[in-house]
Amino acid sequence: xxxxxEPNYLSEPKGLKSWLLTLDHKRIGLMYLFAIMxxxxxxxxxxxxxxxxxxxxxxDFMEADTYNQFFTLHGAIMIFLFIIPSIPAALGNIILPLxxxxxxxxxxxxxxxxxxxxxxxxxxxxxSIVTGGVDTGWTFYTPYSSSTGGSVISxxxxxxxxxxxxxxxxxxxIVTIHKLRAPGLTWFKMPLFVWGLxxxxxxxxxxxxxxxxxxxxxxxxxxxxxxxxxxxxxxxxVLYQHxxxxxxxxxxxxxxxxxxGIISELISVFSHKKIFGYKAIAFSSLGIAFISFLVWGxxxxxxxxSELAAMMFSFLTFLVGIPSGIKVFNWIATMYRxxxxxxxxxxxxxxxxxxxxxxxLTGIFLGxxxxxxxxxxxxxxxAHFHYVMMGGTVMxxxxxxxxxxxxxxxxxxxxxWAGISxxxxxxxxxxxxxxQFILGGQGMPRRYYNYLDQYQPLHAFSSVGSWIxxxxxxxxxxxxxxxIFKGPLAGNNPWxxxxxxxxxxxxPDPHNFDQTPEITHGMYDYDKVMIExxxx
Amino acid sequence: MSNAxxxxxxxxxxxxxxxxxxxxxKLGMWLFLLTEILLFGGLFVAYGIFRAWNxxxxxxxxxxxxxxxxxxxxxxLITSSLTMALSIHAMQLNNRRQTIMFLLMxxxxxxxxxxxxxxxxxxxxxxxxxxxxxxxxxxIAGSNPHIFFSIYFAMTGLHGLHVIFGMFxxxxxxxxxxxxxxxxxxxTPIEMVGLYWHLVDMIWIFLFPLLYLIx
Numbered sequence: 001x002x003x004x005x006e007p008n009y010l011s012e013p014k015g016l017k018s019w020l021l022t023l024d025h026k027r028i029g030l031m032y033l034f035a036i037m038x039x040x041x042x043x044x045x046x047x048x049x050x051x052x053x054x055x056x057x058x059x060d061f062m063e064a065d066t067y068n069q070f071f072t073l074h075g076a077i078m079i080f081l082f083i084i085p086s087i088p089a090a091l092g093n094i095i096l097p098l099x100x101x102x103x104x105x106x107x108x109x110x111x112x113x114x115x116x117x118x119x120x121x122x123x124x125x126x127x128s129i130v131t132g133g134v135d136t137g138w139t140f141y142t143p144y145s146s147s148t149g150g151s152v153i154s155x156x157x158x159x160x161x162x163x164x165x166x167x168x169x170x171x172x173x174i175v176t177i178h179k180l181r182a183p184g185l186t187w188f189k190m191p192l193f194v195w196g197l198x199x200x201x202x203x204x205x206x207x208x209x210x211x212x213x214x215x216x217x218x219x220x221x222x223x224x225x226x227x228x229x230x231x232x233x234x235x236x237x238v239l240y241q242h243x244x245x246x247x248x249x250x251x252x253x254x255x256x257x258x259x260x261g262i263i264s265e266l267i268s269v270f271s272h273k274k275i276f277g278y279k280a281i282a283f284s285s286l287g288i289a290f291i292s293f294l295v296w297g298x299x300x301x302x303x304x305x306s307e308l309a310a311m312m313f314s315f316l317t318f319l320v321g322i323p324s325g326i327k328v329f330n331w332i333a334t335m336y337r338x339x340x341x342x343x344x345x346x347x348x349x350x351x352x353x354x355x356x357x358x359x360x361l362t363g364i365f366l367g368x369x370x371x372x373x374x375x376x377x378x379x380x381x382x383a384h385f386h387y388v389m390m391g392g393t394v395m396x397x398x399x400x401x402x403x404x405x406x407x408x409x410x411x412x413x414x415x416x417w418a419g420i421s422x423x424x425x426x427x428x429x430x431x432x433x434x435x436q437f438i439l440g441g442q443g444m445p446r447r448y449y450n451y452l453d454q455y456q457p458l459h460a461f462s463s464v465g466s467w468i469x470x471x472x473x474x475x476x477x478x479x480x481x482x483x484i485f486k487g488p489l490a491g492n493n494p495w496x497x498x499x500x501x502x503x504x505x506x507x508p509d510p511h512n513f514d515q516t517p518e519i520t521h522g523m524y525d526y527d528k529v530m531i532e533x534x535x536x
Numbered sequence: 537m538s539n540a541x542x543x544x545x546x547x548x549x550x551x552x553x554x555x556x557x558x559x560x561x562k563l564g565m566w567l568f569l570l571t572e573i574l575l576f577g578g579l580f581v582a583y584g585i586f587r588a589w590n591x592x593x594x595x596x597x598x599x600x601x602x603x604x605x606x607x608x609x610x611x612x613l614i615t616s617s618l619t620m621a622l623s624i625h626a627m628q629l630n631n632r633r634q635t636i637m638f639l640l641m642x643x644x645x646x647x648x649x650x651x652x653x654x655x656x657x658x659x660x661x662x663x664x665x666x667x668x669x670x671x672x673x674x675x676i677a678g679s680n681p682h683i684f685f686s687i688y689f690a691m692t693g694l695h696g697l698h699v700i701f702g703m704f705x706x707x708x709x710x711x712x713x714x715x716x717x718x719x720x721x722x723x724t725p726i727e728m729v730g731l732y733w734h735l736v737d738m739i740w741i742f743l744f745p746l747l748y749l750i751x
Contacts, residue, residue, distance in 0.1 A: 103550035106560040171567045179560040180550070209571040213578035217690070225669035226686035228582055233668060234680030239585060243578055 002489060004410040008507040023108035024510060028115050029093030030408065035119065036090055039081040044473065046074035051432070051466040054459050057451050064449040068135035069150070071447060075138030076155065080162050081122050083393055084251065087258035088204070089114070089169045091400050092197050094408060096173060098501035098508060099191050101182025101517045106175040114168035117161060124158030127151070137447060139248070142229040142240040146221045153219055160215040163208045166254075170204025173197055182500070184519035191499045191523045192281050196261020199285035203250045203257070203292060211247035214240065238303055245296035253292040255389060256356075257285055259396030260327055263349050266399050267331045268524050269497045270346035271338025275524040277330035284323035291320050301372045310369055317367035324360050328353065343495070344418035348399030351426050355391025359384060362437065377447075380440025386433045398425075398476075405480065406490030410507040413483035417475060424472030431465025499523050546722045558724050565728045569735045572698075576739055579691050583746060586683050593678025595751060597685070600665055600676065602656060606748040609652050610740065616645030617737040620706075620730045627723040632713060635726070639710045642733070646703045653696055660685070691743055698736045705729045 006012070009026045019027060050070050053060050062070070093111065097104055105111050128134055128151035136145040136152060145152050177198050181190070218240070220226045227233030229240040268275040275281065297305055297313030305313075331353060340346065362384040366372050375381065406412050439458050444451060451459065493502040498521065504513050521528055544554055551557040587594045623638030664672030667689045671682030709726045712718060718726060 105550075107564060108548075108550065110564075167571055171564055171571075174567055175560050175564045178563055179556055205567055205571055206574060209574035210578050213575050216694075217578070217582075220667075220686075220690065224667060226690065227668040227680070227682055228586075228686055228690075230668075234586075234590070234683055236585070239582065243581075 004489070004507060005505040007510060008410065008505065009510045010409070010507050012510055021112070023104070023112055025097050025105050025108065025111060026094050026408075026508060026512075028108075028111050029090055029095075031115055032085060032090040032093060032118070035115075035122070036082050036086050039077050039122065040086075043074050043077040043082055044470065046070050046077070048466050048470050050074060051463040053449075054451075055463045056460070057453060057456060065135065066133075067449045068447075069133035072134045072137050073129055076134070076159070077125065079138055079251075079255075080159055081118075081125060083255045083389060084162075084166055085118060085169070086255075086397050087262065087393070087400065088173065088197055088200055088254075089118070089165075091262070091397070091404060092173065092193075092258060093169070095404060095501055096176060096194065096197055097180070098407075098504065098512055099194055099499050100176065100180055101185060101500045101513065101519075102176065102180040103512055104180075105172045106180055107172050110168050110172055114165045114172070117168065118165040121158045121161035121165060124154045124161060128155040128158065139244060140215075140218060141244075142218065142221065142237045143231065145218060146229065153222055156215045156218050160212055160219075163212045163215075166204050167208050170201035170208070173201040174205065177201075182516050182519060185500075188279065188282070189519065189522060190282075191261075192264035192275065192278070192285075193258070193261035193499075195282040195285050196258045196264070199289040200254050200257045202286075203254050203289050207247045207250040207254075207293070210243060211251075214243040214247065217243075238300070238305065241300050241303055242296070245299045246293075249296040249299065250289075250292040252389070253288055255393045257288060259352070259393040259400075260285065262396045262400040262403070263331060263352050264327075265497075265499070266345050266349040266403060267334050268526075269403075269495050270343060270349070271335045271340050272496070272526050272530075273334055273338035274522075274526055275330070276333035276336075277326070278524065280326050281330050284326045287323040288320065291316065291323070295320065298367055298372075301369060302376045314367055314369045314372075318364065320367075321360065321364055328357060328360075343402075344413070344415060344422055345399045345403035345495075347419065347422045348395050348402065351422065352392060352395040352399065355387050355395060355429070358434075359387030359389075359391050362387065375440060377445055378440035379436040379444045379446055382446050383433045383436035383440060386429075386436075391429060391433070398422075401480075403495070404501075405483065406487075406494050407501060407506045407508070409484050409487070410490055410505075411483050411485075411487030412490040412494060413487055414479045417479040421472050421476040421479070424468055424475060428465050428468030428470070428472055432462050432469055433465070435462040435465065498525065498529060544721065546717075554722070561724050561728060565731050569731060572735055572739075576691070576694065579687070579694065580742070580746075583687050583691070586680075586687060590679045590683065593676065593681050594684055596676045596678050597681050598747065598750065600660075600663075600673075601688070601748045602659075603748050605652055605656055606744055609649050610744050612645050612649050612652070613737045613740050616642045616649070617734050619645065620733045624723065624726050624730050627713075627718055627726055628720055630720040632716070632718070635713055635718075636710065639706055639713065639726075643703060643706050643710070646699055646706070649699060650696065653692065688747055691747070695736070695739055695743060698739070702729075702733050702736050705732060 004011070009024055019031070022028060049062070050067070053062050053067055053070075093105070131154070132150045134150050134152055134155045136148060136150075140152065140156060145156075177190070177194060217226070217228055221229050225233070227235045229235045229237050231237060264275060264281055295313060295317045297309055298317045301310050301314075362380070366375060366381065366384060402413065402418060435458050439455060439462070440446075442455070444455050490506050492504065492506055494506075495502070500517050500523075501508075503517050547554050547557055551560070619638045619641040623635045623642065626632075626634035626638060660666065664670075665685050666672070666682075667686035668682050671685060673681070676684075706729055709729050712725060
């Protein structure tokens with residue numbers, strides 16, 4: 001019959017209280033998933049409204065101050081409430097212990113606490129929206145952020161609190177990966193998604209506290225005027241930028257590294273071929289995590305740091321290209337002569353390869369000092385950032401979401417509608433953001449409410465793209481939700497993947513596995529497994 | 537069934553054995569301590585930068601701090617670290633009464649530290665040696681003396697909050713010890729709180745010379 005296997009973590013135990021007090025990593029991950037999807041929608045609505053306002057120069061339908069608040073909220077919500085927790089806290093939470101053959105993460109209570117801290121922090125963000133908004137941009141640069149009106153304190157306090165949630169998740173994952181692997185699952189047998197999460201967790205633990213203290217100092221600056229960032233009092237606003245980017249540059253790798261981990265899984269599974277260069281991919285994740293701490297100054301080429309510092313930061317920035325390139329070439333080599341099936345997750349993985357490569361290469365432009373002086377604070381930055389974060393992380397997230405959707409719910413989504421949606425998203429994305437590379441190259445500054453008439457056609461083109469993009473997401477929401485209730489049963493392993501999460505039922509048992517799974521083959525040994533199955 | 541008899545009650549369901557649980561807790565705690573160091577790290581960097589920019593002012597301003605009280609507080613905190621370590625040692629020997637006594641002593645030392653800090657703070661507030669725009673004192677020569685007090689209050693204030701949090705944590709394990717939840721086989725929470733308490737102590741050991749002593 002058309003029934004899910006029982007018992008499963010969705011049905012057992014029952015009741016709202018059993019969800020709100022759950023210590024099960026799968027349920028906590030699912031609660032994270034609902035929360036981040038809600039904020040993705042909110043941030044997305046802000047984005048569409050911003051593009052709508054930019055359809056024509058001058059005022060279309062919102063005031064300039066409202067516009068400033070909207071782009072701040074779009075940025076702050078998407079970064080702190082959606083992308084940072086998206087892959088690790090939602091998908092990672094559900095999948096990581098399953099991939100390790102563990103019963104749970106190392107600290108289940110801390111895991112639940114991290115969700116509540118996240119919700120608590122997001123309440124501060126919502127409070128800021130309701131009580132006057134914030135118009136500083138998501139970077140909260142001083143001295144503007146310490147002198148403007150609005151709810152900067154509650155917003156930055158929200159960011160401070162959200163940081164704790166991120167630290168809790170990272171700490172939990174590091175310990176889980178070190179201590180809870182199934183017997184026989186050695187470091188170099190771990191799936192590459194786990195390596196991605198591991199590198200991410202290291203950055204979360206090391207970088208987030210610095211953001212925490214920066215936000216505290218900013219709040220103190222506003223509350224009691226301590227003067228550390230105020231030039232009038234002998235303080236230094238550039239110091240704020242150093243502090244902020246010491247966290248926030250590594251933070252963009254918090255966003256992209258787990259996405260790269262997902263792509264490694266998808267490309268191998270849907271090429272039915274052993275991953276090429278396993279160790280190179282694993283170590284390049286750690287390499288990116290390491291370099292990420294040494295490049296923050298490239299956000300400040302025009303902020304008045306010394307020329308020597310700018311040159312060193314520029315050079316170090318180019319180094320990021322090496323591990324990123326290693327990954328891309330290994331993925332392509334994995335696909336070479338593979339048996340590729342173009343299911344929705346693979347379509348997202350291919351979108352990732354295409355878009356992330358553009359995003360990464362334009363990052364090299366921006367890392368070059370002389371070019372950056374010209375392109376700094378233009379739409380070129382906006383386009384680069386969205387190619388990496390949306391074309392990269394969000395595509396990987398959506399790929400992972402489709403890939404694990406049957407595992408999470410036990411039911412399959414519609415492949416046909418998924419194909420339509422990925423096409424809409426890919427086309428809409430490129431129309432929206434490729435246009436912005438051109439706008440930026442022509443000198444259109446970012447964050448501006450008004451613009452010269454000559455930019456109008458490209459702005460309008462970009463806005464139309466945002467509608468296609470929005471439509472793609474609406475289609476996706478409909479068929480994914482439909483699949484939860486009406487989708488056909490997926491079975492334990494619909495993709496023929498070899499990692500451990502596919503060895504348990506879909507949706508999994510509350511305790512993940514009947515007994516700790518035995519490691520009989522590598523996680524990517526498609527060659528070996530296929531030969532064995534034909535010999536039988 | 538044999539599983540149920542060999543498995544002690546304090547081992548949570550998702551751990552294979554007590555060893556795995558203890559090792560996990562330890563690694564988690566060390567990672568947490570690392571985040572604490574980075575949290576203070578930002579303030580240490582600010583200290584270094586502003587000191588380099590205003591060397592004379594820092595020299596003049598540090599004389600406003602009371603070295604005697606600072607020294608007493610340093611001794612108090614180091615002693616509290618000793619009693620904390622002794623409480624763990626006592627539990628390793630299954631000596632519950634001693635553990636309770638040493639934990640209580642640690643709490644008392646932490647309280648003494650805060651009381652002394654309170655007198656230091658109130659003296660500064662009286663003189664107007666306050667952070668940023670609240671600074672009204674006039675007796676310190678050099679550029680931007682209010683910055684010194686911004687940093688002084690931010691660093692010692694954050695450290696003070698950690699002392700208060702530590703007192704809560706110590707009270708928590710004290711309560712568990714009183715309820716007889718620990719033994720020589722299982723005392724991980726006391727050990728973890730001990731690690732935290734040593735870190736709080738260690739941060740002060742850096743704050744004291746940087747703020748009070750360096751001329």
